[in-house]
Amino acid sequence: MTETLASLSNNALYSATVVYVLAMLAHVLEWAMARDLPAPAVAASPALVGSGSPVTGAQAARSGYPPTGPVNGTGAAAQALPDGDDPAERSDRFGRIGLSLTVLGVLLHAAGVVMRGLAAERVPWGSMYEFAITGSLAVAVAYLFLVRRYSARWLGLLVTGLLVILLGLAVIVLYRPVGPLVPALHSYWLVIHVSAAAVSGGAFTIGALASVLFLMRSRLERKAAAADASSRRGFLWRLPSAEAIDRVAYRVHAFAFPLWTFAVLAGAIWAQYAWGRYWGWDPKEVWAFITWVVYAAYLHARATVGWRGTAAAYVALFGFATFIFNFVGINLFGSGLHSYSGM
Amino acid sequence: MRPGEFARWTWRQLTSMRTALILLFLLAVAAIPGSLIPQDEVDPAAVFAFKADHPQLSPVLDSVGMFDVYSSVWFSAIYVLLMVSLIGCIVPRARVYARSLRARPPKGPRNLARLPAYATWRSDEPVDVVTARVVGRLRGERRRTHVYLSGEVVDISAEKGYAREAGNLLFHIALLVVLVGVAMTGLYGYKGSAAVVSGRGFSNTLTQYDDFSPGARFDPADLSPFNLQVDDFSVTWKRQGAGAGTPLEFTAQLSVTESPGATPYRYDLRVNSPLTVDGTSVFLVGHGYAPIISVRDGNGDLAFSGPVVFLPQDSSFTSFGVIKVPNAGPTQLGFEGYFFPTAALSEQGQPFSSFPDADNPVLSLIAYSGDLGLDTGAPQSVYVLDKDGLQPYTMDNGKPEALLLRDGKSVDLPGGAGSIRFEGYQRWVKLQVAHSPGTVVPLAGVIAAIVGLMGTLFIRPRRTWVRLRDDHGRTVVEIAALDRVSGGEPGTHVADLMATLQSGSVPADARRQAVSDRGAALVQRDGEEESER
Numbered sequence: 081m082t083e084t085l086a087s088l089s090n091n092a093l094y095s096a097t098v099v100y101v102l103a104m105l106a107h108v109l110e111w112a113m114a115r116d117l118p119a120p121a122v123a124a125s126p127a128l129v130g131s132g133s134p135v136t137g138a139q140a141a142r143s144g145y146p147p148t149g150p151v152n153g154t155g156a157a158a159q160a161l162p163d164g165d166d167p168a169e170r171s172d173r174f175g176r177i178g179l180s181l182t183v184l185g186v187l188l189h190a191a192g193v194v195m196r197g198l199a200a201e202r203v204p205w206g207s208m209y210e211f212a213i214t215g216s217l218a219v220a221v222a223y224l225f226l227v228r229r230y231s232a233r234w235l236g237l238l239v240t241g242l243l244v245i246l247l248g249l250a251v252i253v254l255y256r257p258v259g260p261l262v263p264a265l266h267s268y269w270l271v272i273h274v275s276a277a278a279v280s281g282g283a284f285t286i287g288a289l290a291s292v293l294f295l296m297r298s299r300l301e302r303k304a305a306a307a308d309a310s311s312r313r314g315f316l317w318r319l320p321s322a323e324a325i326d327r328v329a330y331r332v333h334a335f336a337f338p339l340w341t342f343a344v345l346a347g348a349i350w351a352q353y354a355w356g357r358y359w360g361w362d363p364k365e366v367w368a369f370i371t372w373v374v375y376a377a378y379l380h381a382r383a384t385v386g387w388r389g390t391a392a393a394y395v396a397l398f399g400f401a402t403f404i405f406n407f408v409g410i411n412l413f414g415s416g417l418h419s420y421s422g423m
Numbered sequence: 424m425r426p427g428e429f430a431r432w433t434w435r436q437l438t439s440m441r442t443a444l445i446l447l448f449l450l451a452v453a454a455i456p457g458s459l460i461p462q463d464e465v466d467p468a469a470v471f472a473f474k475a476d477h478p479q480l481s482p483v484l485d486s487v488g489m490f491d492v493y494s495s496v497w498f499s500a501i502y503v504l505l506m507v508s509l510i511g512c513i514v515p516r517a518r519v520y521a522r523s524l525r526a527r528p529p530k531g532p533r534n535l536a537r538l539p540a541y542a543t544w545r546s547d548e549p550v551d552v553v554t555a556r557v558v559g560r561l562r563g564e565r566r567r568t569h570v571y572l573s574g575e576v577v578d579i580s581a582e583k584g585y586a587r588e589a590g591n592l593l594f595h596i597a598l599l600v601v602l603v604g605v606a607m608t609g610l611y612g613y614k615g616s617a618a619v620v621s622g623r624g625f626s627n628t629l630t631q632y633d634d635f636s637p638g639a640r641f642d643p644a645d646l647s648p649f650n651l652q653v654d655d656f657s658v659t660w661k662r663q664g665a666g667a668g669t670p671l672e673f674t675a676q677l678s679v680t681e682s683p684g685a686t687p688y689r690y691d692l693r694v695n696s697p698l699t700v701d702g703t704s705v706f707l708v709g710h711g712y713a714p715i716i717s718v719r720d721g722n723g724d725l726a727f728s729g730p731v732v733f734l735p736q737d738s739s740f741t742s743f744g745v746i747k748v749p750n751a752g753p754t755q756l757g758f759e760g761y762f763f764p765t766a767a768l769s770e771q772g773q774p775f776s777s778f779p780d781a782d783n784p785v786l787s788l789i790a791y792s793g794d795l796g797l798d799t800g801a802p803q804s805v806y807v808l809d810k811d812g813l814q815p816y817t818m819d820n821g822k823p824e825a826l827l828l829r830d831g832k833s834v835d836l837p838g839g840a841g842s843i844r845f846e847g848y849q850r851w852v853k854l855q856v857a858h859s860p861g862t863v864v865p866l867a868g869v870i871a872a873i874v875g876l877m878g879t880l881f882i883r884p885r886r887t888w889v890r891l892r893d894d895h896g897r898t899v900v901e902i903a904a905l906d907r908v909s910g911g912e913p914g915t916h917v918a919d920l921m922a923t924l925q926s927g928s929v930p931a932d933a934r935r936q937a938v939s940d941r942g943a944a945l946v947q948r949d950g951e952e953e954s955e956r
Contacts, residue, residue: 259666263673267695334880338873345869354695356706356855357614358862359605361465361493366458370451377447379880384440402451410458 085199086258092192093213093251099185100243106178107237111315113171119317120168171315178236179227185240186220189247193217200258205274206265208411212250214274215407216243218282222332226286230328234319238289269350276343281403283336284375288400290329291393298322298390326389330382333396337375344368367406374399437504438511446505453501457492460484464491467634468734471804506602513595520588527569528582531888535903538888540913542921546898550577550891553898553924557889560923566887579889587908590878597872604864612859613637613645620713620730620851621675624652627703627856645858647701652678652687656710656850660780668739668779675707675852692852702858709853711735712742714762714786715846720751721839727751730849733762734806739776740764745808746788746843747795755795756841759808760788760825762848774827786828786845790816790836816840883911887920900924 193213197204204210223239226232261270293316301322304312319325347368348358359365378395381387387395436442461469470490474481488495535541546553554570554577561568566581615635619625627646629635658673675692681700690698698705713730720726726748733744746758765778766785774787794812796803803809815823816837826834826843833844884907892899902920904913 257664257666260661260669260671263670263694266672266693269695338876338880341869341873341876345873348869349866352862353697354706355708356697356704356857358859358865361457361462363458366454370454373447373451373454377444377451380440380444380447384444386441387444 082199082201082258085195089192089195089199090251090255092188092195093247096185096188096192097244097247097251099181099188100240100247103178103181103185104237104240104244106174106181107240110171110174110178111237113167113174114315114318116313117167117171117315117318119312171318175233175236178240179233182220182236182240182243183224185243186217186224189213189217189220196258200260202261203271203274205270205278206259206261207254207256209250209254209256211274211278211407212246212254215278215281216246216250218278219243219246219285220282222279222282222286226328226332230331232290232328234293234325235286235289238292239286242285242289264354267350267353269346269353273343273346273350276339276346280336280339280343281407283332283339284400284403287329287332287336288397290325290332291396291400293319294322294325294329294393295390297325322389326393329393329396333375333378337379340372340375344372363410364406367402367410371399371402371406374402434511437508440512443505443508443512446501446508449501450505453492453498456489460489460492462490462492464493464636468806471807502602506599509595509599513592516588517592520592523588524585528567528580528886530571530578530580531886531890531903535888535890535901538903538905538913540904540917541902542917543899543901544921544925545894546900546924548898549896550893550898553891553900554579556924557891560920561887561889575893577891579891581887581889582884583887584882584884584907586878587882587884588879590875590880590882593875594872594879595875597868597875600868601865601872604861604866604868608638608859608861608865610638610640611645611861612857613641614855614857614859616708616853616855618709618711618732618851618853619651619653620732621653621656621849624650625854626650632856647703647858648682649700649703650680650683651698651705651854652680653852654678654689656852658710658780658850660778662780670779673707673710675710675854692854702860704857706855706857707852708855709735711851711853712740712762712764712781712784713849713851714744714784715848716746716758716786717844717846718746718748718751718756718758718841719844720748720756720841721754722752723841724752726756726841728846730851732805732851736761737776738779740779741776743806745806747797747805747808749795749797751841754792754840756836757791757793757795757808757813758788758843759791760786762786781848784830784845784848786826788826788828788843789823790826790840790843792816792836792840883908885911885913885916887916889920 193204196210196213200206205214219239220243223232223235226235297316297319300312300316320328347365351360351365352358374395378392378399381392381395461473463470473490474485477484484490488497492498532538536543557579558568558570561579561581564583566583567585568579568581571578571580613636615632617625617631617633625631627649629643629646654676656673656675659671661667661669661671673693677690677692677698678687679690679698679700680687692698692705692707694707697707711733712735713732715728715730717728718726727746727750731744731746733742735742742762742764744760744762748756748758761774763774763776763783763785764780765776765782766774767777767783769775774785791808791810791813793814796809796812817823824837828834828843828845830845830847833842835842885904886907887904888902890901892901900921902917902924904917904920906913
């Protein structure tokens with residue numbers, strides 16, 4: 081039974097990787113099709129709100145978009161193309177295909193993780209391979225949640241690209257057959273601590289990707305402020321405004337940070353049960369602390385003049401780098417008590 | 424600049440957000456070396472090995488506290504400054520907050536249309552009816568609402584989300600509680616560990632510890648006088664299939680005597696299942712092999728006999744250890760080398776351990792004779808041989824000879840210097856004993872911090888202004904909203920409020936109100952989708 085489930089799990093995860101590759105290709109086409117497309121004109125109505133003209137209900141409802149200076153008055157750039165061969169329509173179609181494939185990939189991915197757990201008769205969090213497949217699933221689920229909640233399909237290319245890398249590395253490099261848990265992990269705190277860390281990790285990842293897009297888009301907006309409207313072409317102009325992207329990035333981080341705090345706290349309590357101390361500056365603990373401090377700095381940066389926007393986004397990326405280093409660097413090269421990587 | 428001014432300037436700088444930000448970065452960077460260089464507090468043996476490997480670099484690192492980063496002056500300086508900056512930030516903010524709790528929501532700016540979310544229309548109802556409805560609605564949403572009357576114009580101001588700043592203050596105060604709580608716990612508590620060979624005992628007295636770190640206010644009389652006997656230590660390994668060699672379970676069977684004269688009881692000590700005696704906890708944090716060795720000296724006398732703790736070096740429990748025989752005559756003897764629980768030979772002919780269980784135990788030792796250096800007065804580790812006064816027994820080619828010993832076998836040293844016998848092995852367990860009184864304080868602090876954090880991140884303070892002006896029996900309504908933090912959608916709120924007010928042109932009984940609320944929710948959801956795309 082264990083063998084069957086384990087191999088089913090492997091097959092599901094292989095398939096998920098392939099489906100993610102296809103989803104990524106669809107999103108590549110989505111971007112490519114939009115290469116020569118002018119910036120859409122939808123940004124005009126929030127500009128009205130900002131400019132102080134009285135508006136009606138429908139327009140006021142949209143004013144959640146704060147005024148975005150550079151986009152004002154791009155209405156002229158909108159071009160009505162006939163249906164069918166419309167590149168915008170084609171780009172959108174590939175985007176939808178990418179999303180559908182991602183949903184399929186996530187279903188396979190989730191099935192793979194669940195069957196891995198069933199095969200091992202425990203939560204699938206006993207080795208670095210299992211952490212990687214679970215963590216990447218958290219990233220994928222967080223993305224789908226954002227698509228539902230904030231129509232964040234614009235993250236598709238970056239998310240599927242990252243999922244291909246994460247899951248691909250997991251199944252090719254990190255793979256370990258189903259094994260037992262070492263005694264140190266025989267605790268219900270494993271479920272609490274690792275699930276909180278995985279979910280907040282997934283959210284940090286999405287936050288970092290959104291920050292990357294924010295940086296790209298805001299650079300574009302800064303450059304375009306000087307140039308004329310016709311130079312605004314390509315997929316990046318079809319994204320929400322830099323400010324709207326930043327808001328999504330902030331919300332994701334704001335969700336992840338308290339959860340990360342909780343994950344570290346749960347780890348500390350578990351450490352007391354397992355090792356007799358709450359906090360011992362084990363390398364994993366040090367880097368969890370560093371990640372916490374950097375994301376705390378990110379939240380402060382957003383409230384500090386001169387640090388808002390671009391600088392804060394770089395702080396968020398730095399925080400993500402420390403998180404990844406903790407997962408990869410410390411597991412592979414570090415010593416210490418958290419050495420369950422099975423590497 | 425006069426000293427007073429300078430002090431004020433310094434204080435302003437220190438308590439500014441920018442400084443806090445820089446201190447946070449410094450704290451993050453300062454924490455890094457402690458994860459790369461071994462730390463005295465974490466792994467003294469690793470520090471020792473590092474110092475041996477880097478004799479040039481180590482004194483430099485030591486002089487700047489790199490082996491003790493988290494108690495070093497510079498690390499402490501950063502977090503103390505951060506704490507001061509924090510206090511300097513939250514005290515004035517708490518004062519402002521206390522004042523704002525008593526204050527009315529301020530009157531709206533003259534030109535509401537300049538605000539990010541704004542709507543206006545003309546209502547067929549008179550001003551007082553609209554006023555009542557607006558106030559009812561805003562109060563119903565638990566917004567603090569105040570009506571300003573100035574001539575013909577009715578100005579209604581409402582504010583919500585006061586808890587955000589409360590959460591913010593709670594979070595930062597809770598951090599201080601955590602830091603102070605941790606410091607207090609460390610002050611009165613203690614922590615220590617001891618390797619205890621199976622079959623032997625451990626009494627909770629200072630001399631029995633291998634390492635012991637007391638808090639500054641620790642009193643040896645605080646050690647609770649328990650005694651543990653390690654009756655047996657059992658460990659099961661996964662033998663077959665994937666992950667072979669992983670430990671499945673280890674259990675130390677203890678006989679616990681809580682105080683002298685008390686009746687002993689059995690306790691199965693496991694990882695994740697510590698023993699608690701009188702507020703002191705005992706944890707199973709490690710285990711290893713202790714080969715039983717006997718040494719006869721050149722005079723033929725039994726100079727040493729007993730189990731010797733060897734320290735595991737890898738997951739297959741290749742273990743390193745040292746045997747010191749100061750009583751040997753005519754010269755002292757010392758041995759150093761490896762214990763292989765399941766010995767195998769590599770292709771290069773080097774012995775290694777292929778499995779962590781003791782299936783084929785073999786000792787490989789290099790023997791030394793001379794002066795062990797125990798009389799110099801300098802403290803010595805039991806795991807390290809001081810080779811300054813020792814010469815290894817060499818083979819014909821001049822290289823030190825490794826003596827290979829199988830279980831139950833003995834080997835003679837060259838030149839009739841004596842013999843060493845490998846009698847068998849015992850297992851040992853590493854017990855960690857910790858007493859940390861008052862941990863409930865930092866724990867409560869962290870929980871309060873998380874609650875406060877969620878308040879500060881998820882609550883969005885919002886000010887709403889409604890301005891009503893009579894226009895020949897009808898009412899000109901203006902609504903505007905301003906979020907005091909980014910990330911919200913004040914526009915949705917304005918649209919929502921507008922929909923409610925407009926749908927109320929017929930008398931608003933309770934049922935109709937419910938219907939319009941549902942309508943408003945629809946507007947809100949649509950609005951959100953619009954705005955997020």
